[in-house]
Amino acid sequence: MRLTFEYEPDDPRQSGFIAALKERYARFIDNDHPDIVVVVGGDGAMLRALHRRTPPPDQPARPIRFLGVGRGNLNFLMNPSSVADQLAELDPAAMPCHRVHPLWVQANGELIGAAYNDVVIGAGVADCHQFHLDSTDGEFEGYELRGTGVCVATPLGSTAFNANNRGVVLPLDVPLLSVTGIVSNRDLSEIFAGSDLSIRFASRRGVTVFLDAHKTRHLDCSGVVRIRRDETRWMELTFVNDGEFSRRRIDLLKGKRK
Incomplete structure (x- = not known):
């Protein structure tokens, strides 16, 4: 099995741990053609690793498998840190995995990036904006909304801000999005069962526009995302x-219903 390691270089908690892992698993490391990308940190580290390895939509891409080692503040998307002791024993072919599809986001016709968790359009809680939602499949057609913002979440991200915003927590392996005001x-x-949504x-x-909680682009006055x-x-x-x-996701859903 071939491994490569990713982490946040500016996180001092991980540097010594990563150095020890690289020494321990030196014979498995292949940074160019890994079977698994081992991400050390928390959910933010995992999302940033996904972004770093996502080529633009006009370039070829292949699926890459990620395994998280939870050593961050929020480890919902990660395995327990004890998994670091089992890396040499893992069989990638036998391990269950979940596909996560990117959302490509354009602002006024310009590609501004991808999101794996969610896209949030808005500003401060005291601001009020006018939104019009349209989709190519007609599910949204001139839907008007006034408020602070709109959140569009993937199944992976439906347990994050979307859940706190009273959105639907989606099963992981479904081609659906959760849309909330x-x-x-x-x-x-x-x-939302479609795949193409425009928000004027x-x-x-x-x-x-926030992609996976990262402030990506400020847009003036009016436009289309x-x-x-x-x-x-x-x-x-x-x-x-x-x-x-899976139990973690179910427990979150049960807590949301209380």
Whole structure:
């Protein structure tokens, strides 16, 4: 099995741990053609690793398998840190994995990046914007909304901000998105089965587009943000104990219903 390691270089908690792992598993390391990318840290480290290894949509891509070693503040997408002691024994072919598809995001016709968790369009909680949602399949057609923002979440990201925003927690392996309004005049919480959603906005102060909680682009006054789910490419998240990860999601859903 071939491994490569990724982590956040500016996180001092990981440097010594990573150095020890690289020494311990030196004979397995292949940075150019790994079977598994081992991500050390928390959920943020995992999302940033996914982004770093996602080529633009006009370039060829192949699925890459990621395994998280949880040593961050939030480890929902990660395996327990004890997995670091088992890396030499893992069989990639026998490990269950979940496909995660990117959302490509355009702002006024320009590609601004990809998201694996969610796309949030808005600004401060005191601001109010006008939104119009349209989709190519007609599921949204001139849907009008006034509020702080709109969140579009993938199945992977539906347990994050989307869940706190009273959105639907989606099963991981379904081609669906969860769409919610943020502090809005309409109770928008919909499951979207399409793959192409356009959100027009009008705002006195403009809006900011956040991709996976990263402030990506500020847009002035009015414009269009297009979100497209890419069915043709994906990354793979793997868990040593897949049942434990599923229980985590179920427990979150149960807590949300209380």
